[in-house]
Amino acid sequence: MTSRFTFQHANGYRAQRFGCPLLFPTLMGEACEQPSSNHGQGCHKDPNWEAGGLMRVLLDRTSPFYKAVYTQRTSCERINSQAKELGIERLRLCNRRSIANLNTLIYVIINVRALQRAISINKRHLQMN
DSSP states (O other): OOOEEEEEEETTTTEEEEETTSSSSSSOSSSOSSSSGGGOOOEOOBBOOOOHHHHHHHHOOTTTTHHHHHHHHOOOHHHHHHHHTTTTTTTOOOSSSHHHHHHHHHHHHHHHHHHHHHHHHHHHHHHHH
């Protein structure tokens, strides 16, 4: 792809338009495989050139650090989802001690439910043998 111009994207970030190499910088006389619904502009990409956009693209998703953070984040999302299901996800408390007690309650309930699931799975496996 050939770099054409930089611009401010509608979503608020600085982007650079890369155009179809068959049409830019000069028309090669070949047809682009993209559908004609793009008004004869050929294929194009508008990557995000801001620091956060580049970081997302260049992030090494195979590193152990990334996997550890991703596992922790998905674990927190699962806990929050279960708390929401129980109707106790919204903190309407004012002091730190009450919030800590509610968080402890959430974790205890979720761990008890996980333990119940594990026990029922083990019972089913023991009945099969």
